Amino acid sequence: MKKIYSFLLLLLVSTESVFAQCAMCKASLEAEINSGGIGSNGINDGILYLMFIPYLLIGGVGFMMYKHFKSS
Numbered sequence: 001m002k003k004i005y006s007f008l009l010l011l012l013v014s015t016e017s018v019f020a021q022c023a024m025c026k027a028s029l030e031a032e033i034n035s036g037g038i039g040s041n042g043i044n045d046g047i048l049y050l051m052f053i054p055y056l057l058i059g060g061v062g063f064m065m066y067k068h069f070k071s072s
Contacts, residue, residue: 025043025047029043
């Protein structure tokens with residue numbers, strides 16, 4: 001159980017690589033930022049939002065399964 005907690009702590013602490021993007025998105029954002037555009041400010045938040053939802057759903061299902069089998 002300690003391994004799971006240490007792995008989750010490691011995921012929470014290592015947030016530097018979370019802001020990674022595909023090459024096309026990165027090139028598009030760099031071009032927009034260099035030209036003075038402000039539409040690219042929320043792209044990283046959108047990427048994080050889209051990544052977080054599947055993990056939240058899988059975690060919720062896993063937690064419900066854990067509770068179900070623990071009570072049986």
